Amino acid sequence: MTDTTTIGTIDPITLQVIGGALHSIADQMGTVLYRMSYSSIIRESQDLGAGLFDLHYNTLCESDSTPMHIGSIPGYLRGIEKNVPIESWREGDVVIHNHPYFGASHSPDIGVVMPIFYKGELVGFSANTAHHLDIGAATPGLIIDVPDVFAEGMLFNGLKLFEAGRRNDTLWRYISGNTRVPGLVMRDLEAQIASAELGVRRYQELMDTYGRATVERACAQLMDYSEQMLRREIAKIPDGDYVAEGFMDDDGRNRGKHLPIKVTVRVRGDDVEVDLTGSSPQVPTAFNVPFEGSTKVACYFAFRALLLDTYTHQEHIPQNEGSFRPVKVTAPLGCIFNPIAPAACEARFNQIQRIVDLIIKALAPVLPDRCTAGNAACLSFAAYSGVRPDGNYWVLIEVNEAAMGGRPASDGPDTIEELMRNTRNNPLEDLGMHLPMICDRYEIRDDVFPGAGEFRGGMGVVKSQRYLTPGFMTHESDRNEDVPWGIFGGHPGATAAVRIHNRDKGTAPRDEPAKFSGLVAETGDVITYLSPCGGGYGSPLKRDPAKVLDDILDGYITVEHARDVYGVVVKAVDDGYGHALDIEATRKRRGEMQGA
Known part of the structure; x- marks a missing residue:
């Protein structure tokens, strides 16, 4: 042409x-x-x-x-x-x-x-x-x-x-x-x-x-x-400074020492700045974040996801440089989000997930129809490895799913790669065909409840991987201690956990920190990861009782939890499901709870 x-x-x-x-x-x-x-x-x-x-x-x-x-x-x-x-x-x-x-x-x-x-x-x-x-x-x-x-x-x-x-x-x-x-x-x-x-x-x-x-x-x-479209959406946000804070469990070496994360979102007209001043100083391990290649990118993503989501706009908005231009990112040199060379900075994904989650939290009061409750906002990055009889290494890296917080009009999705990840599930068949490991358990968590709300938080996943030969493991994760937050009356979700036991020896499970390097594994060792559950959005007393019954039937919550938290009363029936709503008792129970 x-x-x-x-x-x-x-x-x-x-x-x-x-x-x-x-x-x-x-x-x-x-x-x-x-x-x-x-x-x-x-x-x-x-x-x-x-x-x-x-x-x-x-x-x-x-x-x-x-x-x-x-x-x-x-x-x-x-x-x-x-x-x-x-x-x-x-x-x-x-x-x-x-x-x-x-x-x-x-x-x-x-x-x-x-x-x-x-x-x-x-x-x-x-x-x-x-x-x-x-x-x-x-x-x-x-x-x-x-x-x-x-x-x-x-x-x-x-x-x-x-x-x-x-x-x-x-x-x-x-x-x-x-x-x-x-x-x-x-x-x-x-x-x-x-x-x-x-x-x-x-x-x-x-x-x-x-x-x-x-x-x-x-x-x-x-x-x-693309720039004009993002600026149009930023301009709709009232000018102001919006702040949210959280923390990371530790740096992978100094246990029990939380690392504060502080996000200030400054909106001025159609410009926005994310200021990370007040976050932890850089740490002596690889739990730091490269500023250009990771910190800034997390902030760009947050605003494109919040304000230019495909499903909230009739117009097609191309994914290009224009959506980066209105966003300024500030992180003091020497902090965890802008380390000074030669500090190690390989394990950086959990921190930037939390930046995105805290941007959402900071803006929730002025963007209630676009924000979620607290997401898992972490990453379980597991590296399994070992040496074969011929002297060659085998290595597997897998990403484990988590959950989103409740949303303005729907529950948080269960067992999903949320926020910045978008990676795919590692098929268990791939594991079994190529490596000396086997998956003993892979399903939705059943040891905790999701964050209660009008729209509940998503459920996390539990995965148990067993070594068939001796090997090694490094695990990069977080949020074993800082629970995903609920919003607008919603309840908090649940934190993550890492547990290890040996199936062959019948040892009891022991809890491990979220992150560790070079753990020596024995034959029969089972490493179980339980990902966080999202927080709830809105008051649990506003949740449709039929959805509460569905959660009971799905095994996400118990009859007692439904009554005590959601004000929903069910009765035993012989219809193949075992439970049905008691509408009158639910109306009375919710009235009592609202009055209290």
């Missing part, structure tokens, strides 16, 4: 078509990456992100995968520029990068970037990131209790894995020789390269169809549109 629009704005139809094409390209890149990968953390959980970027490192489009990944890639590109200036790129280059003090989200998330040339000129970048199973850290898979960033494993600071189409075999061998599972890591890198190559080719084809000038103007116009 001839480029007929060389000046002015792009007409709406062409703009929509190009916008749809961009989104399709990003999704294709993500699909190629997870379908070609070998490790389950990418292939099954889809812990990845992919997209296209312009010469100023603005996000043009992003895959529908983990928000954490795609929002961080502009930081990767700015970090890479310090070693690979814009004029140093050549067609066929492939750069890898994972340095958390040069824009990366954290060291296991390796970014792969390829330049996009069109008719001999550099026009942008195709890039992706994915969480790699093992990068040679002090403990297999994940790391928490280490002294500095250098103990986290291999660091790549803007290194050319391919230069003008020719592979750097020395670097390739170095990576292969410094991971415990080279057969998986190297194949995953190949999948990332294939994904980036696809993005290059598709963007060039888009320019062939519409012309470079039209495509670039459309990209600029789409970013401006």
